[in-house]
Amino acid sequence: MFSNNILKRGLVLLGCGKMGSALLSGWLEQGMDPKSVWILDPKPSDWLLSIGVRVNEMLPDDPAAVLVAVKPQMMGEALPRLQRFGSATTLFISVAAGTPISAFEDVLGKSTPIVRAMPNTPAAIGQGITALIGNGRATEKDVAEAQSLMAAVGQTLVLQNEQQMDAVTGLSGSGPAYVFLMIEALAAAGVNQGLPEDMAMQLAQATVAGAGALAIHSGESAEQLRVNVTSPNGTTQAALEILMRNESGLPQLLDQAVAAASQRSQELSNG
Numbered sequence: 001m002f003s004n005n006i007l008k009r010g011l012v013l014l015g016c017g018k019m020g021s022a023l024l025s026g027w028l029e030q031g032m033d034p035k036s037v038w039i040l041d042p043k044p045s046d047w048l049l050s051i052g053v054r055v056n057e058m059l060p061d062d063p064a065a066v067l068v069a070v071k072p073q074m075m076g077e078a079l080p081r082l083q084r085f086g087s088a089t090t091l092f093i094s095v096a097a098g099t100p101i102s103a104f105e106d107v108l109g110k111s112t113p114i115v116r117a118m119p120n121t122p123a124a125i126g127q128g129i130t131a132l133i134g135n136g137r138a139t140e141k142d143v144a145e146a147q148s149l150m151a152a153v154g155q156t157l158v159l160q161n162e163q164q165m166d167a168v169t170g171l172s173g174s175g176p177a178y179v180f181l182m183i184e185a186l187a188a189a190g191v192n193q194g195l196p197e198d199m200a201m202q203l204a205q206a207t208v209a210g211a212g213a214l215a216i217h218s219g220e221s222a223e224q225l226r227v228n229v230t231s232p233n234g235t236t237q238a239a240l241e242i243l244m245r246n247e248s249g250l251p252q253l254l255d256q257a258v259a260a261a262s263q264r265s266q267e268l269s270n271g
């Protein structure tokens with residue numbers, strides 16, 4: 001699953017917070033040798049120090065790949081430390097929201113192969129989805145290398161152009177938060193209808209997980225699956241009349257939410 005290139009020359013992870021550790025857990029779960037991974041992070045967690053990866057040690061001379069997972073606001077401070085790897089041989093992969101490939105080229109040089117990627121946190125359990133796009137210098141092999149690293153933690157897809165990354169960020173990068181909010185809200189609604197909290201949370205979690213799995217595995221469209229739950233004049237119809245209200249329903253709210261996240265991604269790109 002992991003190329004010999006990565007296993008032999010090593011992978012550097014710059015920043016190991018929520019996204020970096022989600023990726024790292026997924027890789028270790030998939031059999032990545034912890035000794036092939038070098039982490040740079042100012043305040044490593046106890047978990048990070050306990051799993052056998054190399055934390056804040058001297059870096060290899062010519063790592064196969066550097067994966068950048070610091071906040072966009074920290075990039076200016078963090079990236080120059082790795083400028084010496086800007087070359088034709090180390091592949092840079094960034095998962096930073098709203099940080100265009102050109103910002104990496106400015107620091108690392110245009111001759112550096114760079115892949116911009118947008119994963120999401122279900123990567124921690126191998127169920128993420130990552131969209132990727134390479135710069136002019138990234139070969140098909142470079143993009144495939146980045147893709148195979150991300151494929152270890154879920155699905156991958158290659159974008160047609162970098163402009164699509166803002167919409168991807170608003171949809172699948174931030175999307176898990178919308179779904180977690182849905183779980184919180186469903187559970188709270190169950191409590192309001194008289195259920196104990198733990199029972200309401202169990203029902204909400206299993207409903208969202210089961211519906212998601214059915215949407216992927218049934219071969220039917222989400223629309224048809226929704227219709228299948230909705231008996232004429234039954235309970236679901238009563239709820240959907242509220243959720244699908246013209247102009248103030250869930251579809252409109254989600255449209256506004258994804259648009260706001262995409263716009264924020266664009267703003268971050270503009271500095």
Ligand SMILES: NC(=O)C1=CN([C@@H]2O[C@H](COP(=O)(O)OP(=O)(O)OC[C@H]3O[C@@H](n4cnc5c(N)ncnc54)[C@H](OP(=O)(O)O)[C@@H]3O)[C@@H](O)[C@H]2O)C=CC1
Nearest residue numbers: 015016017018019040041043069070071072078095096097
């Ligand atoms: N969270 C998510 O769901 C997703 C995040 N992303 C992207 O991933 C990146 C990281 O986000 P996230 O993991 O949420 O953020 P976190 O703040 O959780 O992680 C960033 C990590 O980088 C560390 N760090 C700060 N400065 C440096 C430095 N100079 N050198 C090395 N490490 C440093 C931070 O340490 P400290 O906390 O001590 O400052 C922290 O551990 C962002 O660019 C984000 O846009 C992309 C997709 C999804």
Ligand SMILES: O=C(O)[C@@H]1CCC=N1
Nearest residue numbers: 096097169173174175
């Ligand atoms: O909220 C953020 O900016 C990051 C990017 C996508 C998910 N989390």
